[in-house]
Amino acid sequence: MRPAPAQVGDPVGAIDSPALVVELDAFERNLAAMSAFARSHGVRLRPHAKTHKCAAIALQQIARGAVGVCVQKVGEALALAAGGVRDVFVSNEVIAPAKLARLATLPADVNLAVAVDSVAGIERLAAAIHAGRRQIEVFVEIDAGQGRCGVPPAEAGALARQVVAHTGLRFAGLQAYHGGAQHLRSTAERETAIRHTVAMAVAARAAVTSLGIDCPLVTGAGSGSFLLEATSGIYGEIQPGSYVFMDADYARNEAMPGAPRFEHALFVRSQVIGRHAAHAVVDAGHKSHAVDSGLPTVWGRDLAFTNGGDEHGLLHPRGREPLPAPGETVWLVPGHCDPTVNLHEHLVAVRGGLDEGIVEAVWTIDARGRLD
Secondary structure, three states: OOOOOOOOOOEHHHOOOOEEEEEHHHHHHHHHHHHHHHHHOOOEEOOEOOOOOOHHHHHHHHHOOOOOEEEOOHHHHHHHHHOOOOEEEEEEEOOOHHHHHHHOOOOOOOEEEEEEOOHHHHHHHHHHHHHHOOOEEEEEEEOOOOOOOOEOHHHHHHHHHHHHOOOOEEEEEEEOOOHHHOOOOOHHHHHHHHHHHHHHHHHHHHHHHOOOOOOOOEEEOOOOOHHHHHOOOOOOEEOOOHHHOOOHHHHOOOOOOOOOOOOOOEEEEEEEEEEOOOOEEEOOOOOOOOOOOOOOEEOOOOEEEEEOOOOOEEEEEOOOOOOOOOOOEEEEEOOOHHHHHOOOOEEEEEEOHHHHOEEEEEEEOOOOOOOO
16 A cells, blocks of 8 residues: 555645545535535435545545445445444445355444345345345335436336345335436436436336335435435435535536535645646646546646646646646646546545645545455
8 A cells, every 4th residue: 555645734735746635625515515405305315435435534424414325336335334334325236146245244233235126136135144144225226217227117116026025135215326317417408317217216116116015215316416306206315426526527517506516625636747848747647537537627727637648647728827837736626536536545635725735634545446
């Protein structure tokens, strides 16, 4: 493991680069805004921890009213539970018996839930839970519009019936998340997509209840659409994740009237290592930030960031601002926060701004690299 890029009490200028930095004032405003939204709309908040992969952040979200967190991988669930998180929903299918056996080893005081979309998944989950002598909550996932995992709404009832046939499994409701809708740029596009998702969730719930099975909860939603699910009348829980950091890609979305506004709180600290006639070079390349949703933007400077390869980024002037000199700090806003976090081992939490702030905490990214 790389040594932490800073120590508590360091000035912001002493943070080694490249490093992943959380600006705490903006971060805490983001946490507070989402918690207040969930309370005011009478929905449960279960943030998606695949964004930050950090038990310290998950516990802060729970302290502000979240009921627990979502994860996508068994390794993430185990890492966050080891860090003190006591309510974890693996909002993804787990099929491998070895992975299910690892889930069953979680302490009994961890409330655990898993998504399923097949009879095979249910049977394997039931066998693992029986061997581990514990009970688990199960959500039947429907294909809510993304064309990825999940069953058609009409098939949700049959899977729910399969779940309740096992004493170690408790049918907890429906997972109905439309990831493809989160980055539709206009509010009209997102409204259209989620209207379709809501209709499918209604149909799936009807398929369950028509068999005499109670459907306690419909859960889903992300940082681009949560207002729509929360006001739909069918969702009882929302799962936004990126709101804590707000990356450059989400910033391109048209703001949705009535939804809280979130601030950029996650930055890559980079340092200029060279300046040339038409560009400057920083020490943060692809190994420091994900590029699947576009390259980073430059915070507070009239500069464009372009691809410099694994270890370098290139800065170009967009107006009259001069190129920064060697040794200067340049702050980058990642294009996609989730995979960017997965590239780092620590989050450096700074209080007091990016110019004069002081390192208040250094958090381990507990679930970094947990692809299992």
